Amino acid sequence: MEKMTPQVRKAVFPAAGLGTRFLPATKAQPKEMLPLVDKPLIQYAVEESVRSGIRDIIIVTGRGKSAIEDHFDVSFELENLLERRNRMDLLASVRRVSDMIDVSYIRQKEALGLGHAVLRARELVGQEPFAVVLSDDVIDAPKPCLQQLLDVYNEYGASVLALMEVPHDRISAYGVVAAEPVAFNGTSDRLYRVSDLVEKPPAHKAPSNLAIIGRYILTPDIFESIEQSQPGAGGEIQLTDALRHLLRTRPIYGYRFEGKRYDAGDKLGFLQATVEFALARPDLGGKFRTYLKSLKL
Numbered sequence: 001m002e003k004m005t006p007q008v009r010k011a012v013f014p015a016a017g018l019g020t021r022f023l024p025a026t027k028a029q030p031k032e033m034l035p036l037v038d039k040p041l042i043q044y045a046v047e048e049s050v051r052s053g054i055r056d057i058i059i060v061t062g063r064g065k066s067a068i069e070d071h072f073d074v075s076f077e078l079e080n081l082l083e084r085r086n087r088m089d090l091l092a093s094v095r096r097v098s099d100m101i102d103v104s105y106i107r108q109k110e111a112l113g114l115g116h117a118v119l120r121a122r123e124l125v126g127q128e129p130f131a132v133v134l135s136d137d138v139i140d141a142p143k144p145c146l147q148q149l150l151d152v153y154n155e156y157g158a159s160v161l162a163l164m165e166v167p168h169d170r171i172s173a174y175g176v177v178a179a180e181p182v183a184f185n186g187t188s189d190r191l192y193r194v195s196d197l198v199e200k201p202p203a204h205k206a207p208s209n210l211a212i213i214g215r216y217i218l219t220p221d222i223f224e225s226i227e228q229s230q231p232g233a234g235g236e237i238q239l240t241d242a243l244r245h246l247l248r249t250r251p252i253y254g255y256r257f258e259g260k261r262y263d264a265g266d267k268l269g270f271l272q273a274t275v276e277f278a279l280a281r282p283d284l285g286g287k288f289r290t291y292l293k294s295l296k297l
């Protein structure tokens with residue numbers, strides 16, 4: 001019998017957090033607009049989504065909304081100038097992303113938490129499964145992380161969370177799962193069936209070393225679960241708490257994705273990503289490497 005798993009066509013990009021770890025840079029612009037080398041974080045995330053076949057983009061904005069909207073809009077003035085100066089390479093680079101996506105915006109007036117931000121997208125998502133992508137988790141992977149999750153979703157038709165192993169002394173900064181491994185695609189150490197989730201547990205109470213990273217495939221019943229959720233850790237409406245509620249009635253899977261994740265919402269993580277992305281750039285890597293080597297560290 002043919003499986004009737006509805007296709008994931010939309011991705012929600014929460015970008016309304018306060019970004020306090022990056023003040024004052026985030027006073028007037030969202031941290032999602034901070035550039036890694038020469039592209040804002042949110043563009044890396046949108047490109048990952050497009051490479052995973054999802055072009056319907058929903059961005060949840062707070063302060064600094066116009067910077068994000070302008071970034072994904074056509075800029076006639078800029079394009080005209082680049083054309084007149086015959087900078088076709090730059091013209092292509094500013095056109096490429098906005099040409100590939102269909103983007104809508106919804107406002108989160110107050111930063112009441114990630115769960116609350118996702119709930120704001122309810123009308124735009126409707127009754128279909130969707131992805132959630134946190135742009136401050138930058139993931140470098142041969143197969144886009146979102147595509148890895150979609151492969152699991154397409155098989156199981158259930159919500160899927162990206163997981164990563166985290167050392168014991170760092171685990172309390174994350175949402176953490178209790179989970180049992182499930183054989184998938186010839187491996188038994190990547191896919192997990194989640195049995196419980198807890199947001200930012202003290203290290204000694206963490207149910208495992210598997211932390212939830214900012215990529216999710218969610219079934220639309222998550223919206224009711226978010227509505228049921230009371231403010232949790234930090235007084236915010238947490239997505240992890242809503243997932244825990246969803247787990248009472250629906251299976252949830254976790255996938256330990258292949259690739260390297262950078263926490264670009266944190267200063268050190270942002271610097272690490274900057275250095276590694278710059279080194280990997282064909283137009284920049286060689287000179288940058290020579291420069292780094294010249295530093296007497």
Ligand code: UTP
Pocket residue numbers: 014015016017018019020021022031060108110111112113114116117134135136265
């Ligand atoms: P973070 O937990 O990194 O919080 O949010 P933050 O406020 O952005 O940053 P800090 O901790 O103060 O430095 C994770 C993701 O969820 C979004 C953020 O924009 C980020 O993409 N978010 C968070 C919202 O959209 N709304 C919220 O109310 C909270």
